[in-house]
Amino acid sequence: MKETIQINKLPTPTWNFLRVNSATVQWDSSIPTAEEHYTASDSPIKLCEGFGSKKVTISAGEGSTVTVVELVNPADASRTELDFELAAGAKVKLVQLLNPSNGALLIHRVTARLAEGAKFSLISAALGDGDIYTDTAVELDGDSSSLEADYGYLGMNAQKIDINLAVNHWGKKTESEIKANGALMDSAEKVFRGTIDFKNGSSDSVGAENETVLMLGDNVVNKTVPLILCAEENVEGSHGATIGELDDATLFYFESRGIDKEHASDIMARASVERIARLPGDGEFEKAVEEALVRQLKPQFEGDGEDE
Amino acid sequence: MKEKSQVADIDRSIYDITDVENDAYRMEEGLTPEIIDKLSKEKDDPVWMQQFRLQSLQIYNETPIPNWGPSIEGLDMAHIATYVRPKTNMKNDWKDVPDDIKETFERLGIPEAERKSLAGVGAQYDSELVYHNVREEVAAEGVVYTDMESALKGEYADMVHKYFMKLVTPHDHKFAALHGAVWSGGSFVYVPKGVHLSIPLQSYFRLNAKGAGQFEHTLIIVDEGASLHFIEGCSAPKYNVANLHAGCVELYIKKNAKLRYSTIENWSKNMYNLNTKRALVEEGGTIEWISGSFGSHTGCLYPMSVLKGDNSKSEFTGVTFAGKGQDLDTGAKVVHMGKNTSSYMNTRSISKSGGVSTFRSSVVVQKGATGAKSSVSCQSLMLDSESRSDTIPAMDIRTKDAAVGHEAKIGSISSDAVFYLMSRGMSEEDARALIVSGFADNVSKELPVEYAVEMNNLIRLEMKGSIG
Numbered sequence: 001m002k003e004t005i006q007i008n009k010l011p012t013p014t015w016n017f018l019r020v021n022s023a024t025v026q027w028d029s030s031i032p033t034a035e036e037h038y039t040a041s042d043s044p045i046k047l048c049e050g051f052g053s054k055k056v057t058i059s060a061g062e063g064s065t066v067t068v069v070e071l072v073n074p075a076d077a078s079r080t081e082l083d084f085e086l087a088a089g090a091k092v093k094l095v096q097l098l099n100p101s102n103g104a105l106l107i108h109r110v111t112a113r114l115a116e117g118a119k120f121s122l123i124s125a126a127l128g129d130g131d132i133y134t135d136t137a138v139e140l141d142g143d144s145s146s147l148e149a150d151y152g153y154l155g156m157n158a159q160k161i162d163i164n165l166a167v168n169h170w171g172k173k174t175e176s177e178i179k180a181n182g183a184l185m186d187s188a189e190k191v192f193r194g195t196i197d198f199k200n201g202s203s204d205s206v207g208a209e210n211e212t213v214l215m216l217g218d219n220v221v222n223k224t225v226p227l228i229l230c231a232e233e234n235v236e237g238s239h240g241a242t243i244g245e246l247d248d249a250t251l252f253y254f255e256s257r258g259i260d261k262e263h264a265s266d267i268m269a270r271a272s273v274e275r276i277a278r279l280p281g282d283g284e285f286e287k288a289v290e291e292a293l294v295r296q297l298k299p300q301f302e303g304d305g306e307d308e
Numbered sequence: 309m310k311e312k313s314q315v316a317d318i319d320r321s322i323y324d325i326t327d328v329e330n331d332a333y334r335m336e337e338g339l340t341p342e343i344i345d346k347l348s349k350e351k352d353d354p355v356w357m358q359q360f361r362l363q364s365l366q367i368y369n370e371t372p373i374p375n376w377g378p379s380i381e382g383l384d385m386a387h388i389a390t391y392v393r394p395k396t397n398m399k400n401d402w403k404d405v406p407d408d409i410k411e412t413f414e415r416l417g418i419p420e421a422e423r424k425s426l427a428g429v430g431a432q433y434d435s436e437l438v439y440h441n442v443r444e445e446v447a448a449e450g451v452v453y454t455d456m457e458s459a460l461k462g463e464y465a466d467m468v469h470k471y472f473m474k475l476v477t478p479h480d481h482k483f484a485a486l487h488g489a490v491w492s493g494g495s496f497v498y499v500p501k502g503v504h505l506s507i508p509l510q511s512y513f514r515l516n517a518k519g520a521g522q523f524e525h526t527l528i529i530v531d532e533g534a535s536l537h538f539i540e541g542c543s544a545p546k547y548n549v550a551n552l553h554a555g556c557v558e559l560y561i562k563k564n565a566k567l568r569y570s571t572i573e574n575w576s577k578n579m580y581n582l583n584t585k586r587a588l589v590e591e592g593g594t595i596e597w598i599s600g601s602f603g604s605h606t607g608c609l610y611p612m613s614v615l616k617g618d619n620s621k622s623e624f625t626g627v628t629f630a631g632k633g634q635d636l637d638t639g640a641k642v643v644h645m646g647k648n649t650s651s652y653m654n655t656r657s658i659s660k661s662g663g664v665s666t667f668r669s670s671v672v673v674q675k676g677a678t679g680a681k682s683s684v685s686c687q688s689l690m691l692d693s694e695s696r697s698d699t700i701p702a703m704d705i706r707t708k709d710a711a712v713g714h715e716a717k718i719g720s721i722s723s724d725a726v727f728y729l730m731s732r733g734m735s736e737e738d739a740r741a742l743i744v745s746g747f748a749d750n751v752s753k754e755l756p757v758e759y760a761v762e763m764n765n766l767i768r769l770e771m772k773g774s775i776g
Contacts, residue, residue, distance in 0.1 A: 224703045230697045241713065242712070243713075
């Protein structure tokens with residue numbers, strides 16, 4: 001039974017005419033949800049998800065180092081929820097490829113709760129040809145806990161990529177760094193909501209957020225909503241965003257090497273995701289992203305070959 | 309752990325003195341079709357305006373309160389008097405204004421500013437203008453500066469009918485609809501083609517009546533190739549019940565024209581300031597907003613620039629200071645429609661003693677707005693951990709041929725900077741006040757010197773009372 005669900009809510013809403021306060025999707029609630037639980041300590045976890053609904057809980061023990069590689073390649077509607085609990089000093093790296101095919105809807109949610117000194121790292125690549133909705137909520141409960149989030153995306157055709165990330169700084173000396181780099185082609189539409197929330201008591205905390213969006217299609221739509229909410233005096237928060245075509249300096253660099261604007265745009269579009277592929281140093285993930293990129297950009301390169 | 313010390317607040321008397329209410333007419337509280345009818349009759353509205361008011365009331369009743377922004381639960385429209393007529397009609401010589409009202413404006417420095425540095429002044433007291441005057445040489449150039457009521461019925465009636473609430477329609481939001489229903493007072497300005505006013509016009513709005521609302525309408529048309537600097541000031545004494553300000557400003561900037569619109573807002577801290585300001589900028593035109601928000605209990609103020617014409621420009625420079633008991637939600641909106649348009653926002657916000665300051669912005673670049681450039685910079689200063697400071701910007705970009713940049717920072721006063729100033733003989737309080745004044749210099753350096761001094765005085769006044 002299809003029902004309308006509201007997801008990716010902005011923690012503090014703004015003007016309704018912007019249509020960024022939340023996203024609305026249709027979900028078949030009759031799909032059963034499978035549940036898995038991992039208690040991890042220094043062991044890698046591989047999650048390969050197709051379609052359906054899945055809920056995974058992962059507990060990272062005190063001082064443990066855990067890498068979770070998640071390859072989400074659904075050909076039909078898919079909904080996944082990952083729930084992390086990080087004990088003191090735990091380090092968790094979540095590496096994910098969100099790559100729906102056949103126009104499949106992909107809904108993904110991550111929650112993480114961090115104790116003292118814990119570190120959570122998220123590396124996320126969004127590709128494919130279906131709509132992607134990803135929502136991440138991180139609670140920096142413990143002092144000196146930290147989040148590092150790095151997103152790369154390539155939106156094509158009429159794809160919608162909707163990213164929501166909220167990090168709550170509760171502990172003292174907590175840190176968050178959020179980066180997003182992506183490219184939009186054809187008539188792709190992307191929303192990026194990033195919220196850094198310094199709660200009262202989170203003194204000496206630092207949060208930074210930055211997004212660069214490359215606009216490469218005539219009908220693309222980009223929405224960027226970077227929030228900083230602050231109830232603590234002694235913190236530092238910053239955000240920045242750059243949105244547009246290739247800048248003149250970059251274009252000059254390419255053209256001085258015989259590469260025209262169109263090819264330069266393709267190279268830069270690939271680069272925003274290839275950077276993500278290489279970050280975790282995981283061969284399987286890198287290969288999966290590269291293959292997805294080749295599939296996604298192949299028709300264009302073939303077209304180029306015929307012209308030559 | 310930082311030490312905090314306390315210093316008593318200084319006197320705000322020039323803003324807080326309350327005149328004895330000696331109104332000629334005070335509308336009963338509430339908002340009904342009968343009250344709107346009475347208001348129309350009191351003001352001798354033309355028929356179209358009577359109908360417009362009633363339609364606006366209907367829209368008001370059908371429109372929900374916004375589901376975002378600060379709480380306005382303390383505002384009960386059933387207890388707001390929407391119209392209070394002072395005991396005088398409009399004069400064009402201060403000597404003819406009743407003494408108590410004149411003294412209020414004297415204390416606020418309006419007649420003195422008029423003599424020294426203004427091309428014309430309008431002074432509104434509660435719901436009506438009590439004084440309006442424009443220099444002869446300015447009038448001789450064809451500049452029209454009059455009260456809205458005169459414009460509505462006089463030789464500019466057609467112009468008013470053509471432009472009135474066409475840019476901010478009653479459908480815009482609930483309080484725009486309220487304004488459409490109960491507006492009273494305000495100024496009408498027309499600057500003819502090619503006329504450049506070298507000195508500003510100013511309107512000052514004073515709300516003296518307890519539990520009342522002020523709903524003035526400002527309509528400015530700057531014709532092709534003309535330029536104007538318009539200054540708006542406002543204040544009210546503090547009462548223990550809510551007052552409401554829901555004014556509306558509509559600015560039409562024609563081809564290659566330029567308008568600078570400066571505001572120093574210092575409403576009392578029982579005021580709900582739900583004001584709407586919008587500019588429509590045609591080809592090659594420029595709108596510059598300079599905005600200082602210091603007063604009000606709750607404020608929602610986001611001047612909007614619609615860059616309709618090719619090569620049109622907007623600049624917004626603002627500072628907001630939220631102290632104890634204040635929730636000030638301020639910022640700006642811009643819509644890029646024409647080609648090669650540009651916008652720039654540069655704001656500072658300061659939160660102190662439990663004040664809540666929110667910077668909210670929206671930059672929309674429409675699909676056809678190729679060559680658009682937009683830059684937003686906002687900085688926030690937290691002076692203690694009782695306060696809040698939020699930044700909520702949004703960008704909606706629909707053409708690839710645009711360059712949009714945004715940066716924001718939140719932080720506290722550098723203890724090194726305070727130490728440096730104290731080592732040179734300043735008290736800690738003065739050092740912090742100086743740093744905050746410097747932080748807000750994006751606005752003060754854009755204002756005429758008298759207003760910059762007033763703004764810095766307001767900052768010093770707000771900074772008194774807590775250091776650490």
